[in-house]
Each structure stands twice: as structure tokens, then as C-alpha cells.
Amino acid sequence: MVVRTITNIPQANANDQSAIITSWQHSTGSKVNKGEVVCTLENTKSVFDVYAEEEGYLYPLHNDGESLPVGAALYVISSDKDDTEKAVRDWVNASANTSSSTGAPPTKKAIILAKRHNIDLSLVPSGGARVSEKDVQAYLAKQSSPSSRKKAAIANLPRGADTVLDSYKSDHKQNVLIIGAGNGAVQILDALRQSDTQQAVGLLDDDPDLSDKTVMGLPILGGCDSQTLASLWEKKSFDAAIVSISTNNAFRKLICERLKEAGIPLANVIHPRAYIGMNAKLGSGNVILAFCQIAACAEIGDDNFLSAYVSIEHHSKLGNHNSFGPGVLTSSSVQIADQCKFGTGVFIEPWISIGSKSVIASGCTITQDVSENTIVKSTNAPSSKPLPKQ
């Protein structure tokens, strides 16, 4: 294999940007040894020698007397005795061209844009010599525009298909299966009675005494075990499930996980008289009963049970599997973790955070953070005594 190396005009001092070739010590194609003087250059301050960095056959690229900028290719040393001047010059030109055209990097603007949008630049097709800002923008538009995604999906639908990508027809009501057939279920049934978009289809309960009975006219279809759930789901007996048990959050969590595992969606059941504010975020599997407020920018996770008159104030954040008695009022920016249980009539001050699995007794006013696994009792429990006799 032929090994060729280029030597460039060196920067001999800080003030000179060029040098003049005064003489070559060897003729074209002659052998030079490592450390031998190859040529002599001159700048404004001095005349200096250039030494061969390796042994080989010399091919000068310029003549005596020529002035060249610092960094310009000066000569080539080839390992091949039979190399030719033409081959060397072609190689020099080719290597100069490769470095400037093929494999050119994307523009800095393209790199910055790609970083900002977290995209892999190697996936972006280039419209010119280099990947440009325009190329990245075109790629981004294709990738992230929901309208273009939807357009593509519709174009791929078979003839006669519905353009709304939804399995329900416009008059379809979501069929809701209620887990637990106690008083919680009654409250859910009452809320669903008001709904135009949802209807209850049945209940499940592990209590064998309840099997084959009904709740407000709806059948109890079996226990809450995975098998029953799976077989009902397979028969398309319902579209989504909701947990009605408000007294045992660990059990709520267990059922919730069981449903998710089976791929069964959780329904939100929201009484029409509840208020959901702007930008409020809601997970799934939540029961929100009459006169509740989920204020602007509040966030609710999954599988929570909110009795009547519960207010989750703006910017508050509620985790998963929590249950609330009636009249629990949070102030703004309250954080409640998972599996907490609230009694009736609890007030929570702004910016308070309540850790997981805590229990807050009825009538408490929470003025400081509650860590997890904590029971909070009211210290001002009223005492009572008989009225004095008249």
C-alpha cells in the first residue's frame, strides 16, 4: 500500500501569515531520509529549513520563489518508489475535495435546533450539501404536527371507513362496570343516572351473599377476581370499570392494578353538578361526586374517590388511590400523595404537602406538612354534657 503524507507551510512566527520557498534540496521523486532538510523557506524575519518527518520519496508541490500562505500544502512524501508526480497531485486534490464536500457536517443552526427538539440529526434528510435549518424544520414539521399525523392516518383508512378514529359511534354510551356493591356503588349509580354519555351495566362484589342479587335494579355479575373480569371483558360486556370502595385504599389499589394488568380501561365517573376548572388534569378511575370542585390547573391522578363537596383548589396535586369524605377543602397548591384517607370536613392550608398512606381524621385543619404513614387527629374535639334542667 502506498502511504503518502502532506507537509504544510509552518507558522514560523506570530507575525507572518506566509512564506517564500527559497530552494528545494532534492529533486522530484528522489529519496529523502527522516530529519533531512527538504527545502528552505523565508519569511519577513528569517530564513529557515523544513525537515522531513519521515523517510520516503519527495514530491514538491510548488516551485522556488513561490509565496504560500501558512497551512498551504508544500510537499508530499510517498512510501512508493514508483509513485508519479501526477498520481501524487491527483491524490492531493482529491483529499482536499473530500474534506470540504462529502460528509460535510450539518450547519451550526441545524445542530442547535436538533438539540433543542431532541432529534437525531442522522435521521434528517439533507436538501443540499449540508443538513440545514430548513431541513431540520421540515423534518420537525413531519414528525410532530398532529394535523399531518391525522391526515396520514385518514389517508390510509379503507374506503367507507369512519374518519373519526374512535371505536364508539356518536350515540354510544360508555358501559361502566362497578367494582364493589356497597354504598359507594349506590353513589356512583346515582351519578351515572344523570349522565348522557355513560351508563352502568352491572356490579362485581366478592361477598358471596350478594351474588345473584341486584343493586337499584342492576345485576351483581360475580366476584372481583381476575378471571371474572377477564371473561366479562372478553365478552365485551362493558367498556370501562370503576372502583366504588371508598373505605379501603389498599384494596382500591389492588383492583386498579388488576384492571390495568388485564388491559381494562378505568372510567371517570363525574357527577354533572361537579365543577372541573380550566387546565385541570384528570387521570382515570376517579369518582367525583356532586358539588365537588377540581379548580383551575389542579391535577388529579388515578383511582381517587371524592365524596360530595370536596374541593381540590387550583394548582393542587392529588396522587392515586386516595379517598375523601364529604367536605374536604384544600387551599391552593396542596400536594397529596397516594392512598391517603380523609374523614369529613377537613381544611388544608395552601402549599401543604401530605405524604402517602396518611389518615386525616374528620374536622382537622391542616396547617403543616404531614409526612407519610401518619395519622392526624383533631385536638379540639368538642366535649358534650347534658343541658341544665330548666
Place this chain on the structure above:
Amino acid sequence: MSRPPTYLEGLQRALHSHFENEPKAVILGEDIVDPYGGAFKVTKGLSSSFPDRVFSMPICESSITGMGIGLALRGFKPVVELMFGDFSTLAADQLVNHAAKFPAMYGQGVSLPLVVRTPMGGGRGYGPTHSQSLEKMFLGIPNLSVVSPSLAHDTEKVLTNALNREEPTLFIESKTLYPLPIYKGNKEVSIESLAHKDGYPIAIARNYSPDQKPDLLIIAYGGASLPVLETLEHYKEEEIHCIAAFPANLSSPPLEELATLGALARRIVIADEGHETFSWYSELSHSLQQILFGQLEAPIQHASATCELIPSNFEQETEVILSKAKIEAAATKALEW
């Protein structure tokens, strides 16, 4: 079309016209008389044309400057040349406690039209005591103007404006810019001049067309303009729309104009050749954030010399002083924020 004058030629022309138009003009400095004509040739030819008004002085910056102050008080229009800006420290007492104070302390009617010219900056391998940019030591002194033209300025105009003023001016020139032609723009970068009420124009460079919006504003002055202009040329092909502003008046920078450009670009880099910390860039970024707080996409970034002695060795000097690489690193930080 003839080539534009060099940075140096503009300064030479300003001195020649000043001496032609102003019979009271005199100049004092070290080795400024022909045939040597000064270490950087700014006074070349001046002593041949005006032999009785060009004085080569003993090596004593304080007395040269002091004499200039005396001449100015007595009605002359003196110019003082300090061979290297590094030795402005020797004239500091004269500048700070005398030139900047006398007009006010003497009461009414005394003016002090003195221009002290001196070159600053590295890049030539002159080592720790001949490569510094010490102008920041003279910033924030009441009644002392500090002025420096960039490569995109008409240096003749800027020096003429300083020469026509009635108050003392420290005029900073750039060693690296002297031999270079005034930057008039090319296919990558266009130049315009923004007039300012103090008579010192702001040179504006941009590498994008007027109907596009800038991604970045770079503010610099004097010798720092060269790596900034190189950055703009490079950024043209990188699609980074960059506007550069080079104010000439350092002690009283045109904040309103700079803030307007900053609000447009929303990302700002300030480059100066001084050692980093407690510098022109730090004062300017403070003033700009007072105006632009909340309007920027990124904190104002800076590029400057590192805070260490400037070595003579070319490679090591390049590491320490301001460079295009440092400006681009700061720009990347601002752009990627």
C-alpha cells in the same frame, strides 16, 4: 475601486488633517519623529510635514502626559502617544487626578482638549508587559472619555471626533488591526454605521438579509472586532444570523441602541480583550440586564482573555487572549440555552 485605507492609514490621515487645520496642534511621544515615525508608524511623515510640532520625548510617560495637560490648559491642542498601552499605568496619575479633574476644579472657562493615544492588545508574541488591554482601568473615571475604533469604523472619523473635543480622551488603538484594511463588508457580512449624539458612531455588522431576524447579538470594541467579524463570516455558512455592534465610546456606551438590538436578538455575547472578571463586558452586561430583564432567552454570555499573564509563545498566547474560538464557545452557550 481603490482599496479601503488600513486602520493605521485612517489614523495617520486624521493626524495630518488635524495638524493642517489646527495650528495649535502638537504631538508628544517616544520615537515619533521620522524616519522612525513611532513604533507602529502612526506618526509616520508627520514630523517631516510639521517639524516644529512633533516632539520625541524621553522615556517617561508621566511627564509626557503631564506636559500634554499643561499645553492643553494653555490653549494648545496636544496629542500624546504612549508607545504601548501597558505603560498607561505610568501616566495614570496624570490622567485620573489631573486631566480628568482640572477643568472642573479650576472652575469656569478651562477646557482640556487632550488626546492620549495608545495601542493595546496581544496576538503578536510581545509577552506579558506589551500585550495587555488595560483600558478597563480608566473606565468609570468622571470626565475621562475612553474611545476605541473597531475594524469596521472609519478610524479617521473616530480620531478626528476625539481631536475636536474639549475634554481629555484616552484613545485606544489596536496593534493587530493597524495593518488591516478597514472592514467594508463582503458577500457574507454587511456593514453600516449608526450615528450617535456623542459623535462616536456605532459600527454595525450583520451576516443576514434585512428581512430576516437575528439569532444573536455580539457586542465588542477595538481589536476584539476582528475575531467577531471572523465569527460572523463563519456563522454565515452555519446559518446563524448574527448582528455585531461595535461602539467606539467605551466609557459611555450607547446603551439604548445596544438594548434595542439586544431585544431583537434576545441572545447576547459581549467580547472584550481585557482579562476576564471586573471588565467592560461585566459592566455592560449589568447595564443591559437592567433594561432587558425578562426579554432575553439566555443570560448574557462573554468572551475575553483569561485572567493570567499573556505568554510570548504563539500557541500559549492564543490560549490566553481573546479568540474566535472563545467567542464561538460563548455564542454556542447563548444559542443553546
